[in-house]
Amino acid sequence: MSGAPGYQRFFAELKRRGVFRAAALYGTAAFVAIEASDLVLPRLAVPEWTVTLVVWLAIVGFPVAMVLAWTYERTPAGLKTTDPAQTVELDAIAAQPMRKRWPAGIAALVGIMLLSLGAWWTLTRTGPGASTYDSIAVLPFANLSGDPDNVFFSDGLAEELINALAGVGDLKVAGRTSSFALRDQNLDLRRIGDTLGVETVLEGSVRRSADRVRITAQLIDAETGFHLWSDEYDRDITDIFLVQEELARAIVRAMLPRLGGDSEELHRGGTSDVEAYDLFVTGRQKWYTRSVPLLWEAVDDLEAAVALDPNFALGWSGLADAIDALAYRDARAQALVPRAKMAAQRAVLLDPDLAEGWASWGVLAFEAEQDWTTAELALKRAIELKPSYAWARASLGDMLRQRGRVKEAIEQQRMALELDPLSPQANSTLGLSLAVAGQWEESRARYERSVARGEESGAQPALMLWGVQMGLTSDEIGENAVGFARTMGAGDPEVARVLGPAIAADDPDDALLGAALGSVATLIADSVLTLQQIAALYTRLGDHETALDWLVASSAGTSLSTGIVGVDPSLDPLRNDPRMQALMDEMGLPNGYDPAADTYVAEEER
Structure with missing residues (x-):
């Protein structure tokens, strides 16, 4: 009887039959197969369960492979049943020094660990969120029709896809303004993804001929350049909304496989x-x-x-x-x-x-009627239906700011800017809320970014009226005044330049003040200024009575441009005037912004 312990004889038998070697090779090969399937299969738009199937086949196959290795051995003549071991043969293996016995066992252990690690890593990620992408930018579709007039059609198709995808709750969709701003810039996909903060990019083309339309679309991983999905649709033009719905569903299936194709209607109102x-x-x-x-x-x-x-x-x-x-x-x-x-x-x-x-409905409720309750309910309903609807979030922020809920407004408008980072309007609306909150440095940065993106009409009057608080020089304020007048079609934009030194001066002399007031009168005659801007300029120039006259006149009509008078810092010198107080009460607006009364705690601070 051998003197080697029983467990040593068992391990010696495993080594003799090649089980250790089989475990090492199988475990390593299974790990590679699992990782490759997890990387490649989702990008081929196959069902998500295929990755799980590969994992379980690898797991179930392991004991099968071990049994086969135990039972059979490979010889020059082919596979044959392994002969029983002789006692002396097992004793000889067990008596070998550790440097000869252990490597096979360690290799087998590494193989088993690799298989276990690959299976655990993949299976723990194959619930919601696995093999998925949760952000996308839809670029303008190329117009291949040969008719420049069809650019509206191809752009409209891309926009409607953005709107449809924005209704998917698990998906972040870059705003239309930002996606379209990259048209013809020849940026690589990784740069586009970084700029817009998305993982995937959808690009495509449209060829329209008479009553037929051919749409080609492809979804691409912005980081790797992998094509996740592509398809071509050749349909009757009357089916355009059905094609858009089909396109949106295919994209969602490719990005979020767990949603399948049974989600609610993505495209509505066609x-x-x-x-x-x-x-x-x-x-x-x-x-x-x-x-x-x-x-x-x-x-x-x-x-x-x-x-x-x-x-x-x-x-x-x-x-x-x-x-x-x-x-x-x-x-x-x-x-x-x-x-x-x-x-x-x-x-x-x-x-x-x-x-x-x-x-x-929400925007008109607060702009035209100051119906704050309806406006808030309507805009929040829009966001509930489409969480990635940047314009609805920015508009909700506008409404909240007018009510003195500036912290809440900033939160919504930061979300809108995250969705549409290149949008001049998103930068301007956030800039306005930051100005009301007294965050002048960031407000200036947002407005200047808006100007750089081509939105002068919303940003330049702010840089003119609040230039002093933002740290602009009188020349810079004057340059913004001229730029704004030019954008708005003034007969002689240069007439506005005198507003720079007049606004920057703490106590302008009579000559400068007279020139500035004359400039304002000219700009009013040229229909350059909104009623609120007129009131703000007269306030800054010290003519408070005229400023109040304009505000009272504006409240008598249906003006959509007087909404921020309740929180506009430009009008703070008027706040203690009884006429101003009565006017704000009549309009249902706060009479100035009081940070102490704004008790909202932003989400990131909770």
């Missing part, structure tokens, strides 16, 4: 009328320019769209937005505001789950 759709996308692209002449055209386009299809909910929402933007910039459009309110409400009645309709 039309089957091709002409109405063309007018809608054309008007919507003009709305984005915020150019007064193009806004008038946008209103006409969208009116024609809803006339062709009165049940076109997105068309009604677009009409409300176009009138709102126009009335803010052109007093002649104030008479259209009731039409805008009706259009927004019509959109919601046609489709109660249309986020765009709720957002349009």
